[in-house]
Structure formats: C-alpha cells, structure tokens
Amino acid sequence: MRLSQMLFVTLREDPAEAEIPSHKLLLRAGYIRRIASGVYAYLPLMWRVLKKVSNIVREEMDATGAQECLLPQLQPAELWQESGRWETYTKAEGIMFALTDRQEREMGLGPTHEEVITAIARDMIRSYRQLPVHLYQIQNKFRDEIRPRFGLMRGREFIMKDGYSFHADEASLQKTYADMDWAYSNMFRRCGLEFRAVQADSGAIGGAASQEFMILAEAGEDEVLYTEDGKYAANIEKATSLPPDAKPSAFVLYEKRETPNTKTLDKLCQFLNCSPTEVVKNIIYLVVYDNGRMVLVLVSIRGDLEVNEVKLYNELAKLAPTYGGNAIIAVDIPSEQVQQQLTLKPLPLGYIGPDLADNYITPAGQLQPGFLRFADRTVVELKNFVTGANETDYHIVGANWGEQFPLSDRIVDLRKSQAGDRAVHDPSQVLKSARGIEVGHIFQLGTKYSEALGATYTNEQGDNVPLIMGCYGVGVSRLAQAAVEQSYDKDGIIWPVAIAPYHAIICIPNISDIQQVEVGENLYTELNAVGIETLLDDREERAGVKFKDADLVGIPYRIVTGRSLKSGKVEVVERATKTSHEIAISEVAATLKQWIDAALS
C-alpha cells in the first residue's frame, strides 16, 4: 500500500483522552479513533494487526481440533434468566447492555456466550458418543463498563476469542484444559509477547480451576505474584503464600487494658510496644445479595495482614443460597453512616473483638440478625494475642482461643498474599511481584451452566447427566494494545514482526529524485511479490517527517532509498534496535525474508 493512497494521518501531540503509552501511541499513529466512550474504530493499520492476531489464535485453536463458529451478539433475556445471570448482569452489576425490541422482548448484547452455547448443546448433544466437542468464535463482545479506559484495554466493545468445550467426564475436560494451556502459550509466544500463565480467580463466570495469561507490562491493571523457580505464579487475587513469621507474644497474662486513642493498629502497637503479628484485628464488612438481603460480616485476621476481598467475595458467594439469593451485589466495609443505620448502638470501631455481640444489629427489614463470623487461617495459631475489648479505648492482651474467645468455625484463607511472602511449595522461594495485562483466561466450568439450562446427555451407563464444560477466552483487541504497551520507545511503537501491520516500509527521502523513486518503486513491487508486506512512503513530505512517521507507526524494517544508492545500496534500519545496515539493492528481499522468517520461527 502507498501512503499517498492510504488514509494516513499521524498526530504530533499526545491526545488528551489517553492515559497510558500504548493508548497514546495507537491514537497518534492513526491506528484507532474514538467514536464513543470505550468504543473505537479500528482503522486499516489496526485492522491488519487484529487480523494477524486473530489468525494466530485461529491456527492454534484449529490445531487442537476445536471448531470455529459464530454465535449471535443479540441474546434473548430468557436464556440468561435460565442461568440466573440476567438480573446480575443487566441490573445489579449492569455490565450487560440490555434493550427491548419492537415486540417488547428483552434482549442483551453478549458479554460472553455460556448461555447461548449451552442452549445449542442442549439441543444437539444427546449421547456420550458425540463428546468431546469444542466450539469457538472470534467476535465483538460488549460490556457496559463503569469506567471504560486505556483505549482498547477496557473498552465497551472489544474483540474476543471465546471457546466452550463439552465433555463426558472430568478427565476429558482436563485434557482439553491442558490442550488450551498449550495452545494459549503458543499463541502468545507466536505473537512475540512476554507473558506468564498464572493461577486465577474464576470470578463471575464460575467453575473450579482457572488460569490467566498475563502480558507483563508496567501499565497492567493486574498484579501477579510468582517465584523465580518458575513453579508458582498467580494473580494476586488468587495467590496463596506462607504468612511472614510472627513473633511470640509477650503478653502471657490475660488482661483488659485501657488503650486510649489507639483506633489504628499503628497507634495500638506503639502504645503497647508490641508487634502487629501479636494482634487479631477484626473487620466488619457488609454483603448485599441480589435478593436485597444484607449480612454484616466479621473477619478476624492477624494484625500485619490484609484481607483479600476477592477471596472473601468467593466465600460469601457460596453462602448466597443460605440467604435465598443467587449472587452478590456488593461487599464493602460499610461507612460509619451506614453502620449507624444498621446497628442498634454505635460500634466500638477500632476496638472490636472477635466476640462482638450479635445484639449490635437490628434484625429488621432485609438485614440478617447476628454477625457472620470468619477467621483467616493466620489467627488460628496465635497465642496470648492482643485484640479489641468491644469498648472504646480498651483492648485485651494475652488472650487465647477457646479460653477467652471462641474461634469461628468458618476458618478459611482470606489473606492477601504479597511480594516478599514465602512460597507454599518451597519456603526458600520468596514471592516476587510483577504487573500484567490479562489477555487470556481458561476455566474448568464443570456443570454450572449445563445444570442451570438442563443440558444433559446419556452416558455409557444409559443415565441422563449434565454435560461437563470448560471455557476459554482471549482478548484479541486487548492483546494487540498490550503488545504495544510491552514494546515501544520514545519515538513510537515497536511491533513484534508477527503482528506488525506491515513488515517493511520504504521511505523515498526525495520524491523529485528520479533514481530514488525508481529504486523505491521497484523494491516495493519486488518485496510485495515475495510476500514481504511493504508500505511505500511516496508522499510529498520531507525525509524527516517520513522517518518520524515510520518510527511512530512501528514497522519493523525501514528501507531508505537515499544517499547509499550511489554505491548500489539502500539503508535498512531495524525499528527495535535502530541498527542501520547498508544492503545491496539486489539482496534486500532475500535479507529481509531471512530476518522475518527468523523472527516468526
């Protein structure tokens, strides 16, 4: 393609709307244009990148025997009502765009396709002989994000590959899950990306095991904890680790102490001259279920540690049926104002003990009576600990479970792991932290959706049982931007060769120079003819402008038909390293072919 015939417009200034480097660069280099909040047009250069990413994804999926299809974006509300997700997705979380058609029927714009594919499986799969089956698609998805941002990173319309597999048994699911782990690793490697597979939380999708694929980049919204031996990596939301060692408590005697103005842990430790590892801190959360039911939760955890709210969310979600709900609308530490509305008397905040009396709560309306008590595993081993006395300006010291305080029977891992923690698999390994951009996620769903939608099959024994499912996603448009976030410099984008919109760009420094034009035109024809995707900058612009644009757009190889022509050569500059080569005109095609093949292998 000739730049003179292309809608090629670059910007010199960073656009005000963009916050992170990749977003700025894609806008400046003319890859994308914003049409609405979180909604972008992919201009021809971007579309070439997205097609290359999609093709790599497609090839790796096809190689596993998965079959490509295309499911509707418009989805009837009925299917989501069957799975129980309609209210959560359209109202409570409001993540799904909903609309009403001219017959007054409710429909949603698919953020994901578990319901649709399960309905199709219900309709078509009768027998174990038809299993396993794995269908996937590459398609625009929609999410009405609360805060669309960072360009294609968190958009409201974005391209996903999503696949769904159906199995007769767990072993078959495990096999496909392992195939996907392998296929995903191939995809991201082939795209030229530095990535890490990490254990992940399954979130609203549900199911058992799940794993995320993270592109490592400073601007990543996710934090990953990993060990250098390569044996452990997890999203911080999911990560487990050994807690830092605790110093044995010096308070051998049980006692209630006046501890004035020690609402914060820091002040308390200073006042008592103790370590946070000696303290059991007790935090109140409010959970609201989708049927409106509210529960106050009391979490006890060792003083130096933080609660991982995703872990807490998951524990509370499991209890939803106990309270007549399906899902959680929110889990938060209630504000003092909210607390005053919900409790009969002011809570002794900062001085709460693990045995805080249930009668603080008015059992009226939608609020459950009593506290739902959780103890993080780290408090179990504590002896002679310090904790709140349930009275302002007073703490207890030298307390023990089973003596002064009953231990909650809900003992679970609620702790937020952090860099520096020791690894569970090998305490000599210390967790390190990196930031990442999630571009892939694979799930073992189990029977959550097949049970809800009644998608069953007849097994070898002749019984009718629910299909076992897996699901597997890749954020195609997000991946394309993540590649930029991982690879740019002050002059612009540095595309990996595999997903660059073009392999090479020929800059004719002076288009009034007949020789320069002739060599440029000939090379342009020759390179494209041998499959080297080449742009020709034949615009009436100064050489400096052309070089700047080529760097900004990030084409891997820039060919300049300039001064070296007199010795029968052209200059070839590698974008990533800025290394310059003088290459004989007749050898340019062969040399580039070799470099490109090497980069793609």
Add this chain to the structure above:
Amino acid sequence: MRLSQMLFVTLREDPAEAEIPSHKLLLRAGYIRRIASGVYAYLPLMWRVLKKVSNIVREEMDATGAQECLLPQLQPAELWQESGRWETYTKAEGIMFALTDRQEREMGLGPTHEEVITAIARDMIRSYRQLPVHLYQIQNKFRDEIRPRFGLMRGREFIMKDGYSFHADEASLQKTYADMDWAYSNMFRRCGLEFRAVQADSGAIGGAASQEFMILAEAGEDEVLYTEDGKYAANIEKATSLPPDAKPSAFVLYEKRETPNTKTLDKLCQFLNCSPTEVVKNIIYLVVYDNGRMVLVLVSIRGDLEVNEVKLYNELAKLAPTYGGNAIIAVDIPSEQVQQQLTLKPLPLGYIGPDLADNYITPAGQLQPGFLRFADRTVVELKNFVTGANETDYHIVGANWGEQFPLSDRIVDLRKSQAGDRAVHDPSQVLKSARGIEVGHIFQLGTKYSEALGATYTNEQGDNVPLIMGCYGVGVSRLAQAAVEQSYDKDGIIWPVAIAPYHAIICIPNISDIQQVEVGENLYTELNAVGIETLLDDREERAGVKFKDADLVGIPYRIVTGRSLKSGKVEVVERATKTSHEIAISEVAATLKQWIDAALS
C-alpha cells in the same frame, strides 16, 4: 474433519419454523440454529461457507485498492441526530435497536455506518490530496425487522460488507462506482451464482444513482424487470417503460353522466362500454412527515395503470423540507375512517375528479390545507377522457386538459412498470419479469451525509467543500443462503464449489471393514494434504444414512470406499449431477484437484 468428532446433527423432518427451501435445508443439514426471532447461530459448517464468501468479497475489494477496517457496532445517538436519521431509524421506522447505557446516554446498534465513517472522514480528511479514499468492513449489522423471516434472508442480526468512498469530484466517484460494479460482478460470479445487476431505488440511504445485484431465485422478495437484449434491468420499484397503447376515446362530447354504482373501474368501463385506457383515475394518499405534518395527495393516472408507491414516496420525500420535515413516516391510501376525520365532508370515493376542491380538507391541526396534486406522465396525452365528477354516481366523459380540467404542474413518472411493457430504450423489446434476492447494492451518495455532518475538505482552489461520497453493500450471510435457494434438489443442498464448506466427503460404508477404513483414512490424509478440503464420515452408521447426509449437506464430491475397492478404485459422485465415476485410488487426488480448479476458474 471427522464427522465422528464434529457436532454433526442432521434432521430428517423439515423444521416447522422454515418457509422456503433454503431455510429448511440449512436447518436440517445442521448449518444454522435459531436463537431468537431473526437471530441465528452459524455452526461450524455454515461458518466455513461464510468465511469463504467473505474471503472472495475481501479479495475483490482489496483488488480495487479499498482498505479494510472495522467500525463500532455501538453508535452514539449524537451522530445520527447530526444526520437527521435518529428519530426515523429508532422511532418512526424503528429499524434501529436503541439502548441506554449506564450513563443514560442513548446509543444505537449499527444497521449501517454512513454516520460513523463520515465522522471519521470529517476528522481525518483535510485536503484533496488525501482523496479518493475507500474504506470497507465485514461485520454483523442489526435491524429490528417488523417481520424477520426466511432464516438468514431477513434476519435481525446479519453479516454485511459495507464500504464507503470519499471523492473530490463526481468523476472520481463515477470511477469508484464503476470499479465496484466490476468487483461485485466478479464476487458473485466467483461465488458460483446466477445474478443480475439492476437499476435500483436509493431508498432511505439517499443519493443519486444506485444499482442492485440480484441472485435469481423463485423465493426472491424482489421483482426484476429486464429485456432479453441485456440492455435493461431494473428493480420493479425503479423500473420505467413505455405504457401499453391507449385506444382513442370515443367520447368526443364533454358531458356529465349519471353512472350509478360504478365505484370500481371495472364497473365504470362496463357501464360506459369504454376501455380503462380512456379513464383518468384519481387516487388520494395521505403522507405523514417526521414532524407530524400531514398532507393529502391527489394522484391522477391512466385507468389501466398502477401507482408505484416507491416512486411516489421519493417525490414526497423531496418535498419534506417544504413542510418543515426531514423524512417521511408513512405514505398510505387513508382508510374511510381516517378520511372522515381529516375531511370536512365525505369524499365522493370512486367518483373523484382531478379538480377535487381543496375545501374538503379542514386546515386544522397538523393537516395542511388543500391537496398536493400529482399527474402521472401517462395522463398528459389523454384526450376526451373519462373521469370522476366529484359527485357520487356521476362521471365526466369527453374531458380535456386545459379545457374542463387544469393539469397539475407536478407531472412525474409515478407508474408501476410491469412485465409485458415495452422498453424505453427499444420499443421492440418487451420487459420480462424475474424474482430475485438482493445481495448487493451500490450507491452514489453525493454530499448528503458530508453536508449534514460537516465533513469538508479543501479543494485545489482552496475552497472548503463537502466530500462527495459513495457507499457499497454486500449481504454476506444473505448471499450464502441465496446460493442454496438457487441450487438445491429434493435430496438437499448443492453448494457451488467455491463456497462449499468442504470440497469432498469420504464415506466409509462399513467401518468394520478394515480395507474400507484404511483406504478412507489414507485418502483423507492425502486429499487434505494437497489442499482438497475433505470430510471423513467415519461414524458408526449405515451406508444409506451416510449417503443421505452427504447429499443433504451438499458437499460437491462424495467419495465412497465401497465395492469398487476390489478393482483398486473408489466411487466418486458429483453432488450436482449425481454422476458416478470409478476412479483408481492413486488418481483421486489429481482428478479432484483438476475438477475443483476448473470449477473455481
């Protein structure tokens, strides 16, 4: 792909929901599944067909220098308000799905992309030096159809190729328009379809010239009129022709006659013993503009002819600004009940003359005073004609324009052409009729959208002027089904080789027969290795079931590893003709390769 590993389910019975053969066959053969009214899942076989159609479309578009991109499906209401189409598309016609996001902003799901692309052009195109530019995309579109039907023919979610070109002058637009005519003809020919390019009405998209591409098929919703010399073809909505000859009127004397009970033309002609060609009939229409303004229209046309309501609609649309509106909501012949609400006294229906007095109309409310009078060209030459006397049971005979009746000064072509009419370009040619399925439409838009959205550029003279636009659509999913509608038999689909999901299917009649399996497996590997896309029917099914399924699914070549194996041969059956060949196993690949290449050339 092995059928044993594919989600391969065929139905023996016609599904109740399907009305036309192609729809029934696509459902029965497992190509599509209905998810909601007018919304279908494309299963793997269908998706292969759609990818092949898309690739042909893409190759032909790219060959013209057009560049592929992808524009958002979610479109902000503001852009459609700028073009003046928001109200018409979401309310009056209601063809656009509209929704409100969590910020309470209105958005629509794109049925078309003139607004979005014009906004991008406005933003990026500054100078004539950047022109021409042609961008296209292949994408799901949405239309909230009043009556979704015929499967993919008239769906609510469907795949389109839509392209938009921008030009500095008319000549450049004409050039791209001609390129598209050529590219479209190539696409449809390469897809293996019998089609016709016809003159078309521009409809709600607007603009000057437009041309449709019709796949000829009995079930087509469109009627095409054409001449056998190949020089004329038009959608009946747009067609013009010479009217049938009129017999000179016998009523040489002007007279008002009592003509009791002659409300219909038949009865009148019987009573007066005259021909309908001697009569000027006068029909009342009611047009409602998008600002609520209503106008009663009086159309005079020769008695034997019909009004083409699309032509009338277009004439009335041109007058919208006169009445303060942008577009038309409806044009209809008002019911007697509506007439009684709108007129001061009952209209003498069946006896109306071209001079019906304006004072029938109450000028109150939103109704304009007076009739808007149109004369079809066919009435101009009539002499001594018969027409209504504006009095029940009375007609006028022997009337003449300019003597007893003033001729409206709005003389336009409003006549519906029909098969049997003589052609305008050569009166010796008679128009013939065929039914077609519209799969392509190209438009010369002019400056309609660029003016509305203020998309201007600086021309060579330094003036800031609106961009000149063209737009070009292909119904990709509709085309795929139209191919079936054009090519099937009692046993199933007969895909053209170019868009068949697979080229060949190997049926192993008896999978307990080791030799049959071995030959089948070897051929399966060999054919796929040389690029012949081959299915292997390795299911535990009777041979008859396999043959029936292969015919139903419509794969061009069926290979049977059956009886002829003992002479070292397999049977190869051509699906279209059912011709059977015995071919040596070693020659199957070469023979098929040759047939496929011939079919694709």
